[in-house]
Amino acid sequence: MQRLHARYPFLEGARDAVATQAVDLVTVVEQERPVVERARERVVAALEEGDVGEPSRDPRTELLSYPVARVLVSLADQRVLVRTYARAEAATAYERFVADFEDTTELKSVETSGVTLEELLSEFDLERAVRETETGYQVGVGAYLPLAGDLWESEWRLVNRALERGEVPVDEDELLTLVREAVRERVEEGLPFDVPEPIAEALTDDVEEIQEVLAELDLTREIDTVVPDLFPPCMTALLDAIQKGEHLPHHSRFAITAFLASIGMSTDEIVELYRVNSTFGEEMTRYQTDHIRGESSPTEYSPPSCATMVSYGDCVNKDDLCERIPHPMAYYERRLDETDDDELEDWRETVESEEA
Numbered sequence: 001m002q003r004l005h006a007r008y009p010f011l012e013g014a015r016d017a018v019a020t021q022a023v024d025l026v027t028v029v030e031q032e033r034p035v036v037e038r039a040r041e042r043v044v045a046a047l048e049e050g051d052v053g054e055p056s057r058d059p060r061t062e063l064l065s066y067p068v069a070r071v072l073v074s075l076a077d078q079r080v081l082v083r084t085y086a087r088a089e090a091a092t093a094y095e096r097f098v099a100d101f102e103d104t105t106e107l108k109s110v111e112t113s114g115v116t117l118e119e120l121l122s123e124f125d126l127e128r129a130v131r132e133t134e135t136g137y138q139v140g141v142g143a144y145l146p147l148a149g150d151l152w153e154s155e156w157r158l159v160n161r162a163l164e165r166g167e168v169p170v171d172e173d174e175l176l177t178l179v180r181e182a183v184r185e186r187v188e189e190g191l192p193f194d195v196p197e198p199i200a201e202a203l204t205d206d207v208e209e210i211q212e213v214l215a216e217l218d219l220t221r222e223i224d225t226v227v228p229d230l231f232p233p234c235m236t237a238l239l240d241a242i243q244k245g246e247h248l249p250h251h252s253r254f255a256i257t258a259f260l261a262s263i264g265m266s267t268d269e270i271v272e273l274y275r276v277n278s279t280f281g282e283e284m285t286r287y288q289t290d291h292i293r294g295e296s297s298p299t300e301y302s303p304p305s306c307a308t309m310v311s312y313g314d315c316v317n318k319d320d321l322c323e324r325i326p327h328p329m330a331y332y333e334r335r336l337d338e339t340d341d342d343e344l345e346d347w348r349e350t351v352e353s354e355e356a
């Protein structure tokens with residue numbers, strides 16, 4: 001099996017490689033523990049780290065772990081897991097292809113494991129839609145719109161682009177982000193699917209473990225209580241920065257907005273909370289919040305995990321509880337659980353009584 005397929009298991013060629021080897025998934029899940037363990041690690045790392053973890057040294061194990069991971073995601077059967085997993089596969093693929101494009105020194109051996117931009121564009125039927133220019137690239141609007149549909153920053157909106165003769169100008173980084181989105185869509189396609197009983201049975205313990213991680217991260221529970229004093233330190237710092245009128249980078253603004261939406265705040269309430277910011281842009285906040293909430297986009301977003309917050313430099317002022325939780329939502333839920341109900345004063349009720 002080619003190393004390229006192990007590195008990019010969502011490629012059509014990788015699927016064909018698995019098919020032509022007549023790999024029987026029942027036998028794999030029953031008899032090849034390293035494949036199943038790597039598959040489970042792909043899904044758990046997606047939840048905890050936002051990527052798919054360290055690859056196996058054995059290309060066969062690595063390649064087969066991808067279809068098995070899709071089976072695990074299907075068996076766990078949670079919408080939020082499908083989204084998070086697809087995003088993590090796409091994030092890992094993105095890191096790898098960016099490294100491949102930068103690697104001009106690789107001696108092209110008999111069996112190369114890298115891809116070129118042209119190969120990826122052709123994989124996703126984008127070669128005709130993307131045209132290189134002197135300053136960057138032009139992407140046909142028909143290809144651009146579905147790929148940018150899940151990107152929440154306002155810069156991706158068509159009204160903020162100099163659309164000309166049916167083409168949208170993008171720079172190289174933006175083009176690579178669109179290719180990442182094409183990977184995410186490919187991974188998400190068809191998930192979850194029905195899994196035959198013998199395969200499901202062999203994976204019972206692995207699915208349980210994934211469900212435990214999901215429960216621990218608590219991405220699925222509905223919280224509807226807004227007590228800023230109990231927010232995790234990272235979110236308190238981001239909210240303070242917004243209220244002081246500081247300019248936040250996109251990832252930070254995304255993190256705090258997704259957090260506030262996940263704890264039950266409506267778009268109007270988030271707009272209200274941000275309003276003290278002198279550089280506050282109501283229209284942009286509304287657009288971003290509706291997008292994150294999934295009202296103006298195909299996806300409802302969850303706030304980033306602690307691992308992602310750390311990697312963006314947004315994890316600050318950690319306290320003792322931070323050492324024991326993997327996600328800002330888990331932090332907040334723990335603090336809510338530890339506080340007596342009659343001491344929980346919801347910010348929204350306080351605002352209402354002040355206005356009365």
Ligand code: SF4
Pocket residue numbers: 232233234235305306307309310314315316317318319322323326327328331
């Ligand atoms: S450890 Fe997690 S919850 Fe605590 S500050 Fe860092 S990102 Fe926030």
